[in-house]
Amino acid sequence: MKDNFSSQSELYAKYRPHYPNDFFKFLDSTLTSKNIAWDCGTGNGQVAYQLSKMFTKVYATDISDAQLKHAFQLENIEYSLQPAERTNFAENSFDCITIAQAIHWFDFELFYKEVKRTAKKNAVIAAIGYGRIETSKDMDHIIDHFYQHxxxxxxDKERRYIDEKYKMIPFPFEEIKTPDFSFEMNWTEEQLIGYINTWSAVKHYTKQNGINPVYKLQSMIKPFWENQKEIKVSFPLLLRMGYVT
Known part of the structure; x- marks a missing residue:
């Protein structure tokens, strides 16, 4: 599993979007037991926090110590520094395993072997993510050009799994049919630029060229805020769910 986010963990915690409540209600409806969950690749614990409302105990893991230092702290969440593909969890431990905006970085074969080892029979596995940001037609055109060109x-080559909306990731489980989810927010210019600065490709570009390309992008989209403090942004939810049989 790659670690592209330790060096920007504060930005990640501050600017990454949160997942919609409707998704967690749907996840809850698929569960037969709500004792123990594992949130793998937890980052700053966004999903672990939501799971803590449903489960007696949540174990949350990541390979980034910097990310975990910014994680939500609750009594029934236990964080640990562990790779997705090799953990110290006992066999048949979990009623639910979630992976939010992270599964595309994993070694699928090794991770799924670990899922099948640690999951209880008929546990739910949910690979969650979000696609390209959507704003207005004119701004989307500018951001898309920045994104693609x-x-x-x-x-990283793994980004294609997000562009393909998670449809092409291997998923050897009894698939659960899911509704379409999206989430909308009103963002300031600072929030949008902060979010784009969390993109791993921005970090790679800056490291190679010695200049952050977001500065130029910001000047191009600045006029959209001339008559308003916030604009509406939305993200489509990427989702694959199944039962571990």
Whole structure:
């Protein structure tokens, strides 16, 4: 599993979007037991926090100590520094395993072997993510050009799984049919620029060229805030769910 986010963990915690409540209600409806959950690749614990409302105990893991230092702290969440593909959890431990905006970085074969080892029979596995940000037609055109051309060659090859909306990731489980989810927010210019600065390709571009390409992008989209403090942004939820049989 790659670690592209330790060096920007504060930005990640502050600017990454949160997942919609409707998704967690749907997840809850698929569960037959709510004792123990594992949130793998937890980052700053966004999903672990939501799971803590449903489960007696949540174990949350990541390979980034910097991310875990910014995680939500609750009594029934236990964080640990562990790779997705090799953990110290006992066999048949979990009623639910979630992976939010992270599964595309994993070694699928080794991770799924670990899922099958640690999951209880008929546990739910949910691979969650979010696609490309959507704003207005005119701003989307500018951001899409930045995404595909300015920093396009700086994306890790695993990014294609997100562009393919998780449809092409291997998923050897009894698949659960899911509704379409999306989430909307009103963001300031600072929030949008802060979010784009969390993109791994921005980090790679900046490291290679010595300049952050977001500065130029910000000047191009600044006029959209001339008559308003906030704009509406939305993200489609990427989702694969199944039962571990």
């Amino acid at each position: 300015t920093i396009g060659s700086f994306w």
